[in-house]
Amino acid sequence: MDTPSAPVTVTVTGAAGQIGYALLFRIASGAMLGAGVPVRLRLLEIPAATKAAEGTVMELMDGAFPLVAGLDVFDDPAKAFDGANIGLLVGARPRGPGMERADLLSANGGIFSVQGQAINDGAAADFRAVVVGNPANTNALIAASHAPDVPASRFTAMTRLDHSRAVAQLAAKTGAGVGGVRRLAIWGNHSASQYPDITHATVDGVPATDLVGQAWIADEFIPRVAQRGAEVIAARGASSAASAANAAVEHMRLWVQGTPEGDWTSMAVPSDGSYGVPEGLVSSFPVTTAGGEYTIVQGLEVDGFSRARIDASVAELAGESDAVAGLGLI
């Protein structure tokens, strides 16, 4: 008989929000860490939303998930991250009417600096985080800079939703199943400037660029993927929730359990200077994962079209980084 795993402590922020509601039940079911791994769920919310989070806890109890080994709600980041192995940082301040970008960065800076400090002070030695709350890349940068004792590489931001959107669009265009699409990559920021790259992708083993034309890539595929968040908001009247939760589960599942042989995922990670992305910027790259570590895929040829797209998105990230530095947030 296998030895039962020790419970893993997972802290979810913004737990009473839309994504939180879709995410917690997936984690409880074992979709993220595996069917044999018990989880202690720690839900962080702002005081006004802890009652709603308690309601979600009631539902999680009523689900009688065998893997759930603990359920707690907090409004104090220090308590919520105490002993955490994994953080899913979903809660963020949405842009309000008349709010300038600097106001948004500043409001989120207040949230992610405090959470970074709490992680630094109390999280477990193997702590790792994915930031979902927007602007996700720069929020991850802020959290990492307030957790000097935690390796910055453990703070990542989510571009798996963009990756999955790109896989789905390419599969639909070529008539393949989504499982046939491999080695796709998202570069840069989780924003409209991102670069979904099919240069190295294959569809059922055939190079994707043999199956679709450059005009479709430039005029339909890239804008569709990059604007998909806005397209969903226009249709639903609210931002993507279940698909974002699914992507967060996939991001962490792949990080912990590994990418399949011959395939990649996309993660926004602190740059080590690869592909000319300035060191430290939290930028999306194609990565492989094994043994709980990720590695940026090296040695890919970057053509002129790709270079320009990557540079444009990285320039946006550098601008965000300068702005939060100017606000004293990093």
Ligand code: NAD
């Ligand atoms: P939501 O408004 O439904 O929920 C957000 C929750 O966060 C709220 O319950 C709020 O009370 C909570 N919150 C706010 N500040 C907090 C704090 N300091 N500590 C703890 N909780 C706090 O929003 P949602 O639809 O769940 O989306 C959450 C975030 O994810 C947004 O920023 C959204 O733009 C972003 N998002 C990112 C992606 C991505 O691909 N990276 C995709 C979709 C949405």
Ligand code: LMR
């Ligand atoms: C998405 O990609 O769906 C979201 O980041 C959109 C948003 O602004 O919440």
